[in-house]
Amino acid sequence: MTPFPATAWLPSDQEHWTTAELEHLGIGRSARRRLLTTGDIVRLRPGLFARRRAAPAPGMRDLADQTLHAHVHRSAARPDAAYVYSHTSAARLRGLRFLRDSSTIHVSCTSNPCTRRLGAGVRTHIVHLPEDHVENIAGIRCTTLERTIIDCARIMPLEDAVILADQALGLGADLALLLRMLEGMTGYRGVVNARRVVELADPRSESVAESRARLLFHLEGLPNPIPQWEVQTPIGRRFLDFAWPEKMLAAEFDGEVKYFGSTPTDRALYEERLRERHLMELGWRFVRLTWSDLERPGEVRRRITSALRGPAPPPRT
Template structure:
């Protein structure tokens, strides 16, 4: 391996344009040698990365690299023939996916040749009005509202709802989305898109909570209130989902809650302490995990059982509370 060429490479992992490597003294022939030895990889025509940037990353991170490589050839161009849309626009807006895909989506003003777009790119030839276009860090993308609609037209409802919830948190306007949908009657997937926009809720704080909300809806479980605020003697506490009249809460136990910044034992202790204070106020809990969402029937059974009238046994001041029975 040519160590001199290795020292000329940028210190970051890329992606780098061929022109940027030329400036650093890495000519076309030199790039060919580096490619042959595996010192660099071609992310797409004219764009290169370090091998570690693709082989040691998750599927989502690899998809980020592929899109970043494609964007490098678009960034700064005046009046490009396309703009990034659908899931690619969602990625550029910073949205997190339930299921990831490395496919790049663009919406074209006209039909550019496939060679110019590159491999792994899907072109959509549908009109994107000026008010649905914007420049994001110098990259042409669809607006948040249009991005949600486009994603909801091609993705399963569950995947699209995860994105729509996040978009509302970032400032997407639901009224604008409904207005856009009025002008898309007859478009493929527009019925799904309308359902996603109707169900979207910015109060969901994670992908799991978005999935759970959809499950409740599909299983005809009475709609809970997300992020219900409860005052305890230690201050305000929030419940992931609450049915306040029944004093029932559904809480999602995710890995981040117990394996985030805090030590696991500390996180578990604080979570159980929080739950105890809420139980002392009469709240009853149904705890859900990611795997539970794969068994909707069982989730429905557990929650509907908890929502049934809870009768305390009689016997004066020492009778069992609903909490004790739970």
């Protein structure tokens, strides 16, 4: 007799299930193993499964996004959940980009909840959150943008946290409120690093790469450039990623998005060369950086220092 397929018990209106939910549907360990073998479901992480069409594309960022959204989906079914999404999970819910992605889910609550209810791969932070540090995003309770950045800065490396803080300020995070929050957290673990992150953050960075480059300049002791420096050219306003105007020197980051984004590559290359030609005719010099250059800070410092020492050409109108 042919066994009844386990897929018959999978609700058509659901994409994600925990182990307990599959057990409740009558899909035990052997049936789950069969579904995993046939590819009808995939394991996102221990204790969490998804229909194959809902599985993330390869890549840690996709996996982290999908894992968090699956957990949020489970939480929506439990309105009495006594936790708040915080730290990197709250940042991810807002669409912030990370230098290094992780599928760990962060929640904050006043007491240690049942680990089984939270699921595997969840890190709990026991803390009392004032009500004005919590808000709803599409019905999901999470920490405010300002509290999220402070929490991330307390547990993340400086470079990773500055990248998030730049984006947060660009989204409208209140700098004065950030500073007031930090004043009230004296003595908290990681607050010294958080203060430094807030001091270094700049909303003018338009990408993860630009945030990394700006921080590299600072840590290598280079004179601070002006991000997004505006220049009037014969073909209109153009912006330089970083500029030392008194030296007529610009540092530009060449990333894949610039040349392989929505604009066809040939067109993007033509427009970039046209832009650079007009800027060079005005006297601007360029140091071009790539993602791999950011892994060699000493070499970047040498190139920019050498360019800054050279005589600046007279600006031309």
